[in-house]
Amino acid sequence: MVRPGGRSARVQASVHAAVRELEAEQGREALTVPLVAARAGVTPSTIYRRWGDLQELLSDVAVERLRPEAPPEDRGDLASDLQAWAEQFLEEMASPPGRAYIRDALLGDPDGSNAGRCSAYAAEQVDVILARAVDRGERAPEVEAVMDRVVAPLMYRILFRPDRLDAAFARGLVAGLLDSPVR
Amino acid sequence: MVRPGGRSARVQASVHAAVRELEAEQGREALTVPLVAARAGVTPSTIYRRWGDLQELLSDVAVERLRPEAPPEDRGDLASDLQAWAEQFLEEMASPPGRAYIRDALLGDPDGSNAGRCSAYAAEQVDVILARAVDRGERAPEVEAVMDRVVAPLMYRILFRPDRLDAAFARGLVAGLLDSPVR
DNA sequence: GTGCAAAAGCTAATGCTTTGCTTTAGTTGA
DNA sequence: TCAACTAAAGCAAAGCATTAGCTTTTGCAC
Known part of the structure; x- marks a missing residue:
């Protein structure tokens, strides 16, 4: 079952925002899943479960920026x-x-x-x-x-x-x- | 200084061969640096130092196969x-x-x-x-x-x-x- | 409001990756 | 040919990303 609203949406938004912030502050190379998770106020396992790995997360964020x-x-x-x-x-x-x-x-x-x-x-x-x-x-x-x-x-x-x-x-x-x- | 012959060349060849063999045997997803290193008869740190990470190694091998x-x-x-x-x-x-x-x-x-x-x-x-x-x-x-x-x-x-x-x-x-x- | 299930939190174990140091071996010059 | 030099590989320990099992939270439906 898909749950577009509520906590899931908040987590998705804060993780995406964290990626953008850290990318701007520390550069693309410095990004790690635990770092993004900490900035987003989320545990790393949440990111691993939803996105699989850092690359898939970055892919999602990149597509947004190419829109x-x-x-x-x-x-x-x-x-x-x-x-x-x-x-x-x-x-x-x-x-x-x-x-x-x-x-x-x-x-x-x-x-x-x-x-x-x-x-x-x-x-x-x-x-x-x-x-x-x-x-x-x-x-x-x-x-x-x-x-x-x-x-x-x-x-x-x-x-x-x-x-x-x-x-x-x-x-x-x-x-x-x-x-x-x-x- | 570049050392094209001797041990360096042997390591490069055996690592590339190991990637190809393991790719054929176990599939692309199963590849890890330690696994390739073991098959190639090399320590993982050698691969990390020469190629940086698994992706760069796979990139090298992929280009060879596209020739x-x-x-x-x-x-x-x-x-x-x-x-x-x-x-x-x-x-x-x-x-x-x-x-x-x-x-x-x-x-x-x-x-x-x-x-x-x-x-x-x-x-x-x-x-x-x-x-x-x-x-x-x-x-x-x-x-x-x-x-x-x-x-x-x-x-x-x-x-x-x-x-x-x-x-x-x-x-x-x-x-x-x-x-x-x-x- | 109660029950259900999806998603997130937590934590410990696994094993990939890094790093400093040592050893090996290819190259150069006497 | 041998000795000095140095690039590259080996080794081992420390650091840290990733996984996995379990518990807790929370959105959704009845």
Whole structure:
């Protein structure tokens, strides 16, 4: 039986908060389950039972931090919207903390559900941009096309080839997609 | 000072072998540093000092296993070569063991060098295919284009969206790239 | 308000990890 | 070839994360 309210929710909130605080204060490396438990006012066994281990807990917290806080900015046309979004996405994800969150999210994720959530966040944002373009009467590519041609190359490089990544590369991906005759 | 030969090399080899044997015998989850050390005929502190922790050791071993063993098959033309390679790449990487190796390689990789090596392996294979095509007089895209339009989308889905991945998707990516007027 | 069950607390035992010191063995130069 | 030097491995004890069994709390349903 799932118990979303009451003590369970309080414990979850205080543990997440403890992770964020300690991460900010002492850095990612210093985190341990007993340390987080002490800050959260909880016994370590509670964390082990609910999350399994430190990695799964960090994965949960990382996914929360990767959730976009606002819909993408409306700049008036599809190309501008997509380019601005791609640049911002790259900037956030390629930054040292962004990279750490992505790694953590993938890391403690036995069934892939957290990774799926990250991908869904990006798809949602893209979908908003594309829907706006369609409302304006613009021709717009499919969400999947944007995922394959913009999001995937950015994420691949962030994970596998940390060097030579800049805003121009993101713009080029968007331009390449929008220039394709077959959208 | 680096000492590539002698005892260091023997220890490295026997530790790697121990990881592979135990992984096959008892499964990935059962691995611990003391267990690997015992099998390798080494003290645990040796492993901790050389690799830091279990994850970094597994990352090293995983990269070895992701190294391609043979150059890609020559089927006579670029489209066939690339499609066959993409399908095989997907099959290997998306399989449960393949996914485990990718995760391990990314996971215990503080500086990103192991991830870079994985990416370089794929780029090398692609490069062989493209060079063969050029030799035949075919027009061929740049390696970077193949990485962005074929490898990246495959890897992105393997990592972030494990469902809905099949050979047809890989073929579609290759076809989409080769159909592009601007290569 | 009573009963049930999920989740948290507590505690002791286990064993992974770290660390300081010693020993082994590969490398260099006479 | 031998001796000095030093990187790397062995050893052992201390520290601490993790697990597991049991008890207690607390949310939920009747």
